Amino acid sequence: MQSNRPLGLPRMIAGVIGVVVVVGAAAGFAVAWRPAIAAIELPAPSSFDPALVKRGRELAAIGNCNDCHTVKGGGSFAGGLPVQTPFGTIYSSNITPDVQTGIGRWPEEAFRRAMRSGVNRDGQHLYPTFPYDHFTNVSDEDDAALYAFLMTRPPVDAPPRANRLSFPLDQRFVIAGWKLLFLRRGLYQPDSTRSAEWNRGAYLGEGLAHCGACHTPRNGLGAERSNAQFAGGDVDNWQAFALNKQSPAPVPWDAEALYVYLRQGFHPDHGTARGPMAEVVSNLSSVNESDVRAIAIYMADVFGAPSIDDRKRGEAVLAQARSPAPLTLDSNVNAAGASIYAAACATCHETGRALPYGGVNLALSTALSSPDPRNAINIVLSGIRPVEGERSPIMPGFAASMNDGQIATLLQFLRDRFSNQPPWSGVEKMVADARQSQPVLLQTSSGSHDAPRESMRREKR
Template sequence: MVKSLTITILAILTGWLCLAIWQTPLDASEDNVTPTSTPEQVEHGRILAGIGNCATCHTASLDKPYAGGLDFPTDFGTLYSANITPDKETGIGDWSREAFIRAMRKGVAADGSYLYPAFPYTHFKNITDEDLDALYAYLMSLEPIAQEPPENELRFPFNLRFLQWGWQLLFFDDEPLQPDPERSAEWNRGAYLAEGLGHCTACHSPRNAFGAEKKDKAYAGALVDNWYAPALDASQPVPVHWDEKSLYAYLRTGQSDYQGTAVGSMGEVVHKGLKVAPDKDIRAMAAYLATLGGQSTVGGEKNEAAKLIEAAHQRVATNRSRGEELYISACAACHFNAPENPRALRAELSLNSAVTADDPSNLLRVTLQGVAANEGTPGIVMPAFATFSDDDIANLAEFLRSRAGRPPWSDVHERLKDLRQLQN
């Protein structure tokens, strides 16, 4: 009797679990796959795709835009981005609008399979119907490209997609972001873009052991793709905190007065994605992001920067170290700034986030590979110094940290070894 009851209960629980996990495949038809769209709607979708940086993640080869196949190494194995061109066999050409919206907001593909959260549906849930329709119209207007992305290379049991149901149960809240009535329309627009299509916390927030963002540490900084996305909350490491003006300049041009230059992953966001965004949207994002750090005690005023640069000059030791000699010979011609002129064209390194961050990756990567003319500040090139020995680069990093009034990094040699392997 007890055994029979136990089996019955287990069967019921198993059936309930299967029903809970099961997602209905959404069949497509010509009518719901190719809805009527206007040129204005398609153009709006193109801009939204830029703000979402869709092309960067879904393009492995420049001659096959949006055709997927880009690899994303994770702690659980390697994921490959999907083909989101309207090819019916290998892309999303037979996805209905309903299927597209479900994928964007619920993380479930047209065939009912769960998407991995490397695809940031956890942010795209915040996108309005109007914007999703425009984005769908734009993607369906692209040239179909037949390209099957490689199979994901995930370790067991992470290769079992249905387990993403449990991940969503633990970490995914599908309620969309609500406007803050106490904030301005511009601020709310910025929040909508940053927390939705822009999915800023996806890079700027640390993650837990299951790959979910730590919501209590949003914008606290994280290492992504071997670049360090610095903290934008109150813990931000830059001596002169970000304000609306510096954030606007950075997001619009890739260069701020004091805090840093957009290279690497962030360079792609600025120079490939956000370049199509209208000024009002860039300003809205700047207005929102500027509030994340709270009230700055330093501010971004020129006289404050001058004081900080003067302090950096005074920290330089009387007896020149190897790091200082390297700075004088390789860096100072471009990066030295007098206190009375802190807004030189090239970054003052004592104020730069690559030097002041808790992680040395950005400084080391830029030192090793330089900055091309189409990255960072438009038209300005920084040469690569990969021919420097690890000891020399470590000495330079130690000097720059000391000059900025920061303690030395403890893992420079180990990190250099890893980053050099990336270049090989």
Template sequence: MKPWLRKSLAGVGLVVVVAAAVVWALNRRGEAPIREDVTFTPTPQQIERGRYLAQVGNCIACHTTRGGAPFAGGRGIETPFGTIYASNLTPDAETGLGRWTPDHFWRAMHNGRSRDGRLLYPAFPYPNYTLVTREDADALFAYLQSLPPVRQENRPHALRFPYNTQAALAVWRALFFSPGEFQPQAGKSAQWNRGAYLTRGLGHCTACHGARNFLGATSGGLELGGGLIPMQNWYAPSLAAAHEASVADWDEADVVRLLKTGVNRRASVMGPMAEVVFRSTQYLSDEDAHAMAVFLKDLPQAPLPAPRDEPIRRDAQQMALGGRIYEEHCAQCHGKQGEGAAGGYPALAGNRAVTMPVPANLIRVVLSGGYPPSTAGNPRPYGMPPFSHLLSDVEVAAVTTYIRGAWGNDAEPVSHFDVHHYRRGGR
């Protein structure tokens, strides 16, 4: 072998070794030794605290299959890289957490590692859960250990290469994950900091309300700045933009009511957020709901879009078709002028959910229907039936374009290509 080639290969090998060492070191940040022989005897108060925190984190939503035992895992979570299956959190010794210690659970929450040291995929949102305090992690573990054990083998993930390798996951973590802990912000009230802790940590709100890069990591400089939820066809609107879903100018009581009931005098939740309210936020204590409201109202706001230089051009034939479809299928509930019916059907005129730049949610509601959650504060919500079986892509585009351009609304038209995109999965 020629000397220059030998030196080049040696140099490449050195770079690879150094890079591997850096990745290994970055993936070991913040890890404490694991104590295997700890006796854990939780108190009833700790178990009850953990039960509440499990609701705040909406753990049951991912770790329970339809009709399956609670927290026994098995639910498939689709991602752009394949399907990840949630694990069994019951205290079964063979398939669940029965042989885990509080240290193992803390490491999973704080560092994203399983009991055997394997790196966990961030579909389990440890980039958020790393902010959870040790006290709260121990309470969660206490609650999970109090559940009836269910023997249910964990399903292997179905991910494409190279995403199914620990090496690729280690590189992802080195690039995008750093373990941390919640630090109260000086100059803010205890209530604001409690809201920030819940929203950024167990609530993992950025998992939906944040943009993601091509490797699935949350990105963007604006906190809770909105993003399309991968594989679900729904857009989680920006909570920091007045033209999307900011609550900065709302009364605190209205924010609390939306979190706890799914509806208020200004809005209602549907799609993935309806499940969050149903399984999680309706159970918030009044104190925690108000704390989250205080934090959300205080988010830094994005600037409003610049005024358009020219008016939006709409096709007259498409608007006419949309008007006829609206009259036939929508006006009976939402009113001839989009005024809605108080306490029942939302107004469409002046509705931010209708005029958002991303039309995904309006299209999804027309195609699949819209159903606010049934909650203690709103046990019999009004719903909207699906129209995917009645309306073609062209017709859905026409009626959504009409709604986005009538009664003073002034949003971009929707094309039948947009409808086709979201009908087939938004992929």
């Protein structure tokens, strides 16, 4: 039976498909390709204005750059810190001015492109563990100060470690597609209806400090969910608490409390910064007070004014904290947990002693009021190390002296006694999981920087 189809039709279809493929490949190349920027000779440190370097030092502290680019036993800013993401492990890069393995031959133009667009001097796309989706907000002047600071650091010969990513994510051109979907370019635009302090805080909090990188949940492709900004995130097996109306804090935050907490790492009505947040406040303690206060003012606005009910609940919690009920071993609730608390915790938490030997009143603990018990688990396991030179809280860890069941029983008692929230579920398994990562917890608690980062954030690649 003879076909009526023209003999040239298959050839025409094949030609059209070929054209589509070629055009698609050309478009993909155009999207992914970025030119290299010519290398320069290493500038002399004396060529940078000391005032600019000093400002860059403060900006680097606000950006927490050292904690993502320094591993224990390595040189400052020399990279090599592993970031364990859902897609594999990515290692931070060397941002010292070493001419072979660092950024010593990068002109300022290349540094600014990396900050704004996530592309290195050679034209390679950088993985978004480096938060250029926030750094696109940073001004030319602040980029120049950061560049001056980094280019005057001691150079460290530290070759990059190979990332461990599966195909096709190990191909950097794939990141170009991620950027098309999620990278929004453009400098911060001040809000004329707001104060200068609020705008300064927004510029820093949304930009260099990249608060949302930890405190915003992420989608399946590792990008921050724009419809859930500051609703809480996961970082290094810790929960980064929500910083908006969803905050589990028993006492509502205000700008003054945030300022004290960010500056000192502790507030008597809210507790102590632990985990990755301890690194953040350690850096913020060294920067200009006005910048920290501006961030606090902006973040207080993100939290929003508490409702009348929230304010009343906070006042009731504070009253309870000032006049705690005597400890009783009530067999109708959790006698085993109460007994562990009486033996291991009450000596510090029930005596009303001043810091550092008196424990924080646990009715004020956000960790115990949170829907996620991980932070409370981590603190019980690894304790709280003292902050050098400050009257900060201290607490021993109980990883070696309590088994998983005892810690879970204790935590359920604490949850029942010190919060008005329902019991947690699956606590014992979560304790066991956290214990498996105990070396990470201990290193995070002690402030060293070679623990893996289990997130898509804060990493300069």
